[in-house]
Amino acid sequence: MEWLLTPGPVQLHPKALEALSRPQLHHRTEPARALFLEARSLLKRAFGTEGEVLVLTGSGTLAMEALAQNLFAPGERVLVPVYGKFSERFYEIALAAGLRAERLDLPYGRVPRPEDVAQRGFQGLLLVHSETSTGALVDLPALARAFKEANPEGLVGADMVTSLLVREVALEAYGVDAAVSGSQKGLMCPPGLGFVALSPRALERLKPRGYYLDLARELKAQREGESAWTPAINLVGAVKAVLEAVMPHLEAHLALKAWQNALLYQVGEALGLRPVPEVKSPAVAAFYLPEGVPYGAVKEAFARRNAVIAGGQGPLKGRIFRLSLMGAYDRYEALGVAALFREALADILPAS
Amino acid sequence: MEWLLTPGPVQLHPKALEALSRPQLHHRTEPARALFLEARSLLKRAFGTEGEVLVLTGSGTLAMEALAQNLFAPGERVLVPVYGKFSERFYEIALAAGLRAERLDLPYGRVPRPEDVAQRGFQGLLLVHSETSTGALVDLPALARAFKEANPEGLVGADMVTSLLVREVALEAYGVDAAVSGSQKGLMCPPGLGFVALSPRALERLKPRGYYLDLARELKAQREGESAWTPAINLVGAVKAVLEAVMPHLEAHLALKAWQNALLYQVGEALGLRPVPEVKSPAVAAFYLPEGVPYGAVKEAFARRNAVIAGGQGPLKGRIFRLSLMGAYDRYEALGVAALFREALADILPAS
Incomplete structure (x- = not known):
């Protein structure tokens, strides 16, 4: 998919x-x-x-x-x-x-x-x-x-x-x-x-x-x-x-969205990425690009795994990338995306 | 349908x-x-x-x-x-x-x-x-x-x-x-x-x-x-x-739309209905309601045959009804609608 x-x-x-x-x-x-x-x-x-x-x-x-x-x-x-x-x-x-x-x-x-x-x-x-x-x-x-x-x-x-x-x-x-x-x-x-x-x-x-x-x-x-x-x-x-x-399951739905976005931040921060926002919204996970890595390289690493991500806008253009699980993704798809995120970044980050 | x-x-x-x-x-x-x-x-x-x-x-x-x-x-x-x-x-x-x-x-x-x-x-x-x-x-x-x-x-x-x-x-x-x-x-x-x-x-x-x-x-x-x-x-x-x-067949498409709308007018006029427009657009056929027939009765006669039609707007509200074959209907569907139109009006008009 x-x-x-x-x-x-x-x-x-x-x-x-x-x-x-x-x-x-x-x-x-x-x-x-x-x-x-x-x-x-x-x-x-x-x-x-x-x-x-x-x-x-x-x-x-x-x-x-x-x-x-x-x-x-x-x-x-x-x-x-x-x-x-x-x-x-x-x-x-x-x-x-x-x-x-x-x-x-x-x-x-x-x-x-x-x-x-x-x-x-x-x-x-x-x-x-x-x-x-x-x-x-x-x-x-x-x-x-x-x-x-x-x-x-x-x-x-x-x-x-x-x-x-x-x-x-x-x-x-x-x-x-x-x-x-x-x-x-x-x-x-x-x-x-x-x-x-x-x-x-x-x-x-x-x-x-x-x-x-x-x-x-x-x-x-x-x-x-x-x-x-x-x-x-x-x-x-x-x-x-x-x-x-x-709506009949709104509370569970919001809890899922919060958990999914927190997962993206966990993965990113474990990889050493720095989050952009001071206070995090559950709608999107935004990270500064790793030192010296252009946005195109991150975008490409995701694209090779059939994933579409977003870059920065305005003064953040070329400085950050953004991922979101706001769409119709369940718990297991989110775990799949966490793996995809780790693999994509492994293409880019030097093995430590 | x-x-x-x-x-x-x-x-x-x-x-x-x-x-x-x-x-x-x-x-x-x-x-x-x-x-x-x-x-x-x-x-x-x-x-x-x-x-x-x-x-x-x-x-x-x-x-x-x-x-x-x-x-x-x-x-x-x-x-x-x-x-x-x-x-x-x-x-x-x-x-x-x-x-x-x-x-x-x-x-x-x-x-x-x-x-x-x-x-x-x-x-x-x-x-x-x-x-x-x-x-x-x-x-x-x-x-x-x-x-x-x-x-x-x-x-x-x-x-x-x-x-x-x-x-x-x-x-x-x-x-x-x-x-x-x-x-x-x-x-x-x-x-x-x-x-x-x-x-x-x-x-x-x-x-x-x-x-x-x-x-x-x-x-x-x-x-x-x-x-x-x-x-x-x-x-x-x-x-x-x-x-x-x-677009590759535009001419034939426009000819079909013109024929379909002319067919609606032919049927209506043969039933004694008076067209509304002075110059007819091929987008819609508009007729004055037969003398003494409320719009609701015409609408209902079509609805009984699973058809949705339109009434009048502004000063024509309650005075006319409108039919259109602008949508994705072919020649045969139009002939079916012509039959439907005749039958619907037969419910309303006195047999002559």
Whole structure:
């Protein structure tokens, strides 16, 4: 088999493939409405919110833009800590949405501290929960609390692209007002859907704008099991099928994902590799390249074993490599990957 | 079988289903790059342009918004004839993009004449080629010519959502500068991809804005076989597979689609039904409901035969019904549908 070890898209869940092999469903029919409502209801549980989850046809980036555009009005001040490629993107999106975005730069791999975001005078805080580019996980509840103590009226938006279904998440319990994710990460489906989760507080504070990204319009349609625009309904079917399989065993699933990622770090650290993140996310294991070894050599060593891995992004390009078991891999496949990882690195590292 | 007779989503092409049953491909790998470039090259031939076709993850509506936002600057004057639900949407999108849009209202079912659009003082004209809501087809080349005689610097944007691969289209030959379509109509794939075709003239005149919809950024990435944001690569594979099957026999395919739709009109008119459009598009057959018959009764008569049809939209809601063989149906399936159509209407119409 081909080992897809990239942090998204990932190895597909068998239920996703099964759903995608069915004949086309028309989105304005009762079976499609029922499917859409069921998918949204399962997504609400997955995000841990009593609010709403909107399903958008597009990538996670589209969902990030929808969040920024609908939660804040042009000219509002938002704080955006930048500690990786995706938090950098959140900053760019905030600017493109006409917000007065202030970036707070940290070295890639580090995570912001509560005291960093405890600054007055902001309407919003935008955070990436699991920074896929560095493998770092931020302490969302602590950061949201610190920000809201300084800005009681402020709203917290979070990118949960690689935390949803990979570790525990919960909007209201975390003090997060809105969050986004996508179909091609922890959900183990193909790319093509973005999700925007809105807490009850965010629902009251929506400032919709745009056309395709007008979330008030989506909300009205999706409450009826419809969508404002033609949805990628086949993918919605895949998402529903995977959530039906995973949600009844969520705790065990998250424990497996945590164990798998810890295994990758164990193997890498035993080989003398240095982890990139200060605090590790279970979505991806990121290591600095061994001294003097170019990324291409590591990539090739994995490719010879039919495995696809990921390199660095932004300032980490050519400096790190990343492996992920976020996809539909079980315990034994993970052990196989651990062996593959050791063998691949043996091609590269001098025998000691 | 279930007969999906809606004008999109449609019955899937077997090559699309086959492509969607494959394991996940990562979009930043050589096989994915080759697939993406091949799909774009086939789409260029399908749109009939020497320019570029950009593949966006989203619906056709997203592609319409991308066209309006990137072809025109805020404040520019665009003329938008409104003769159905989708031309109405083009008008709304132009307004949302900050353009000074002027609507030219025609009764639903009619089509604009060259003299209607021969008005000076506009930077752009937005037209829907095949108005899926009414079944009407406009004469794009004649309209583009008349508009450009009055506005030599003007740009013409066209919605080819239900004309691409259903009837002949050609950007430059028609005087059309940019056009959009989607995966779930003539392409016989699931929904989830929008396309923006840009003629060489449009490429020189791009005024990119937005983030997810910034076409300059997409252009740079897609020329390398990448995309700015994670693409629905599985669907790109489906689109490529269908185009590889259809393009070598395009003429025969378009002749089949024309014959099939003419057959639906023949059957309907023989039953005494009155067609909605002034000029018929081959994408869909639209009929006024028989006197005193509610849409629900027609829908039910088809549903009893396992067929899904479409009703009216906007002012035509409750007044018409629509059937389409745009999907992957061959000659014999169309003959079967003709029989189904006759039987369904026999349930409703009084025996004469």
